[in-house]
Amino acid sequence: MGADGTSRFDPAIGRRLRGLREARGLSLSELARRAGVGKATVSGLEHGTRNPTLETMYAIAGALSVPMSALTLDPGAPAGAASPVRGAAVVSTLLEVFREPGATYEMLRLRILAGVEQTSPAHPPGVTEHLSVIRGTVRTGPAAAPLTAAAGEHISWAADVPHVYAALGGEEAHAILLIRTPHDPPLR
Amino acid sequence: MGADGTSRFDPAIGRRLRGLREARGLSLSELARRAGVGKATVSGLEHGTRNPTLETMYAIAGALSVPMSALTLDPGAPAGAASPVRGAAVVSTLLEVFREPGATYEMLRLRILAGVEQTSPAHPPGVTEHLSVIRGTVRTGPAAAPLTAAAGEHISWAADVPHVYAALGGEEAHAILLIRTPHDPPLR
DNA sequence: TGAAATCGTTCCGTAAACGGAACGATCGTG
DNA sequence: CACGATCGTTCCGTTTACGGAACGATTTCA
Numbered sequence: 001m002g003a004d005g006t007s008r009f010d011p012a013i014g015r016r017l018r019g020l021r022e023a024r025g026l027s028l029s030e031l032a033r034r035a036g037v038g039k040a041t042v043s044g045l046e047h048g049t050r051n052p053t054l055e056t057m058y059a060i061a062g063a064l065s066v067p068m069s070a071l072t073l074d075p076g077a078p079a080g081a082a083s084p085v086r087g088a089a090v091v092s093t094l095l096e097v098f099r100e101p102g103a104t105y106e107m108l109r110l111r112i113l114a115g116v117e118q119t120s121p122a123h124p125p126g127v128t129e130h131l132s133v134i135r136g137t138v139r140t141g142p143a144a145a146p147l148t149a150a151a152g153e154h155i156s157w158a159a160d161v162p163h164v165y166a167a168l169g170g171e172e173a174h175a176i177l178l179i180r181t182p183h184d185p186p187l188r
Numbered sequence: 189m190g191a192d193g194t195s196r197f198d199p200a201i202g203r204r205l206r207g208l209r210e211a212r213g214l215s216l217s218e219l220a221r222r223a224g225v226g227k228a229t230v231s232g233l234e235h236g237t238r239n240p241t242l243e244t245m246y247a248i249a250g251a252l253s254v255p256m257s258a259l260t261l262d263p264g265a266p267a268g269a270a271s272p273v274r275g276a277a278v279v280s281t282l283l284e285v286f287r288e289p290g291a292t293y294e295m296l297r298l299r300i301l302a303g304v305e306q307t308s309p310a311h312p313p314g315v316t317e318h319l320s321v322i323r324g325t326v327r328t329g330p331a332a333a334p335l336t337a338a339a340g341e342h343i344s345w346a347a348d349v350p351h352v353y354a355a356l357g358g359e360e361a362h363a364i365l366l367i368r369t370p371h372d373p374p375l376r
Numbered sequence: 377t378g379a380a381a382t383c384g385t386t387c388c389g390t391a392a393a394c395g396g397a398a399c400g401a402t403c404g405t406g
Numbered sequence: 407c408a409c410g411a412t413c414g415t416t417c418c419g420t421t422t423a424c425g426g427a428a429c430g431a432t433t434t435c436a
């Protein structure tokens with residue numbers, strides 16, 4: 001990749017690898033032996049001068065008994081590469097759409113900003129929403145009777161009335177929202 | 189590593205890649221273009237005949253806007269989160285993986301075949317599952333006390349005990365499953 | 377104090393991952 | 407029915423990741 005001949009790769013991986021290795025008191029040679037890879041490979045990796053193969057990454061992560069993402073740090077979330085829709089308090093990214101015989105399902109990832117409360121108008125009758133919190137604490141549901149859910153908890157409600165989303169605890173919250181819209185006249 | 193000359197790599201990655209690509213309605217050529225890699229690379233990857241470099245994986249995961257772990261399924265995942273490939277009765281597709289400070293979330297689409305009942309062994313303590321039915325009727329939850337949900341309904345349960353999946357009514361059922369695996373020891 | 381062991385780095389030949397190009401197949405279109 | 411566009415696969419030359427070996431520097435031990 002480097003047009004200068006000396007191809008470099010993400011040095012952060014090298015730092016993380018060396019950190020994990022030393023935290024375990026392993027020598028570079030010993031790690032290479034356990035992972036079944038060459039010392040040159042480990043050395044080059046720690047210096048960020050190699051662009052490792054998935055196989056190599058598996059072997060090394062396995063020898064350290066960490067998930068591979070502990071080394072790659074997995075840039076993580078969809079990076080908004082999709083098209084985030086901006087409301088006042090809720091930023092959402094559409095993840096998937098499923099069209100079924102009786103209904104359409106939209107799955108979104110929500111970022112609910114702190115401090116503000118967002119109200120969503122009533123959907124047509126029959127629409128239901130299912131929300132799983134994955135970070136922070138969310139207060140959501142029908143505007144008349146919202147509920148509170150922490151990370152790992154789940155709330156479902158009928159969305160044919162106005163409903164609200166808010167993050168509690170002064171911190172931004174994340175959640176997965178599944179919206180089910182039945183189409184009674186079976187499409188097509 | 190393939191002493192027969194024809195080196196093969198994990199075919200599961202290829203299947204997952206093709207699934208994610210097609211779910212987005214992208215052609216192989218288009219994905220290669222967006223990721224800035226050669227078509228030969230994508231093709232070889234989907235057929236499991238290449239052992240990709242990390243750089244290639246980043247590029248492709250980025251173009252699909254999924255975390256890399258959505259492709260690799262990260263064998264060393266925290267809490268031994270077993271590969272969500274179930275058995276004969278349930279076919280699953282990994283849709284997204286979210287890595288949060290306190291937990292990892294995996295979202296899958298399940299096809300639960302008719303007639304058979306699938307039992308899943310207990311996950312480590314703290315793992316919870318959330319299932320939203322999008323087609324048919326599903327009987328699921330702890331093996332000791334499963335519940336029934338029709339399309340549009342939702343069931344959550346603690347997955348630290350054996351649990352079951354079954355489609356009722358003699359028809360295949362579809363569902364979205366969200367698995368939450370807390371990683372309390374903040375992986376060091 | 378010398379010899380052996382082990383450390384991490386570097387050199388090197390081989391295997392293979394890479395992108396570009398060429399290929400036949402499959403479309404819509406005029 | 408040609409025609410161009412695009413599909414996914416395959417071929418090929420270049421680049422480079424790979425493991426083994428050689429290296430000098432430290433450390434360990436008799």
